[in-house]
Amino acid sequence: MEILTSIKAWQEWRNTIEPEKSVGLVPTMGALHAGHQSLIARCRRENDICTISLFVNPTQFNDQSDLANYPSTFDADRALCEAEGVDAIFFPQYSELYPDNYRYRVTENEESRLLCGAHRPGHFDGVLSVVMKLLNLARPRHAYFGEKDWQQLQLVKGMVEAFFMPVTIVPCPTVREDDQLALSSRNVRLSPAHRQKAAGFPRLLATPAPAEDVCRLLEEDGFEVDYVQDFKGRRCAAIQCGGVRLIDNMPLRKGDGQ
Numbered sequence: 001m002e003i004l005t006s007i008k009a010w011q012e013w014r015n016t017i018e019p020e021k022s023v024g025l026v027p028t029m030g031a032l033h034a035g036h037q038s039l040i041a042r043c044r045r046e047n048d049i050c051t052i053s054l055f056v057n058p059t060q061f062n063d064q065s066d067l068a069n070y071p072s073t074f075d076a077d078r079a080l081c082e083a084e085g086v087d088a089i090f091f092p093q094y095s096e097l098y099p100d101n102y103r104y105r106v107t108e109n110e111e112s113r114l115l116c117g118a119h120r121p122g123h124f125d126g127v128l129s130v131v132m133k134l135l136n137l138a139r140p141r142h143a144y145f146g147e148k149d150w151q152q153l154q155l156v157k158g159m160v161e162a163f164f165m166p167v168t169i170v171p172c173p174t175v176r177e178d179d180q181l182a183l184s185s186r187n188v189r190l191s192p193a194h195r196q197k198a199a200g201f202p203r204l205l206a207t208p209a210p211a212e213d214v215c216r217l218l219e220e221d222g223f224e225v226d227y228v229q230d231f232k233g234r235r236c237a238a239i240q241c242g243g244v245r246l247i248d249n250m251p252l253r254k255g256d257g258q
Contacts, residue, residue: 033183102129
């Protein structure tokens with residue numbers, strides 16, 4: 001398994017791959033868990049070459065304390081990637097991916113301002129900008145994104161279509177704990193008591209009722225609610241639990257107020 005920390009090294013390695021071989025990419029911010037593992041496994045199955053990026057992207061954090069608290073687990077991430085048969089890890093520094101210091105960026109002017117975008121100004125500019133950079137560098141045939149980040153998934157698909165990028169964005173189902181909490185790198189920041197409480201988030205989000213009623217139920221259960229809204233066939237929500245921001249979504253069903 002190659003571990004490449006510079007764009008020059010990455011491009012030199014990428015240029016050794018025969019054009020007929022399919023390359024898959026799993027873009028991540030590290031702190032890998034079983035959800036990422038499922039993306040890697042699918043990428044491995046569907047491509048000749050499986051690559052992953054590990055980069056905590058500062059431009060998508062509107063809260064600097066959130067960035068400072070984001071888990072850093074490179075040794076464990078490397079071990080997981082090796083066990084899963086990843087061919088190459090791209091592990092760059094900020095100066096490599098942002099030589100312009102973020103003077104140039106990708107902006108979507110409508111859907112990025114809803115849901116998470118309404119509560120995290122500039123978040124999706126950072127997401128789309130770094131994803132475009134990674135796709136341009138990796139030149140994958142397929143790139144894998146989890147459905148837990150539903151809004152992000154829709155925006156990345158839209159960006160790829162808008163800029164005629166030769167890559168297929170592959171959505172992958174959300175992986176959940178036994179109590180149905182969606183796996184997230186942020187879950188490790190929950191105290192034991194708040195981790196137990198967080199199990200109520202997906203349970204209440206699945207309630208067959210209008211979004212405003214689900215919002216009220218979450219608040220009554222003690223969560224600080226950023227939003228509960230229906231978006232592109234999903235009921236999406238973001239809450240705070242013990243100071244940790246969690247997001248989730250469920251497919252809309254008959255009886256959900258639609």
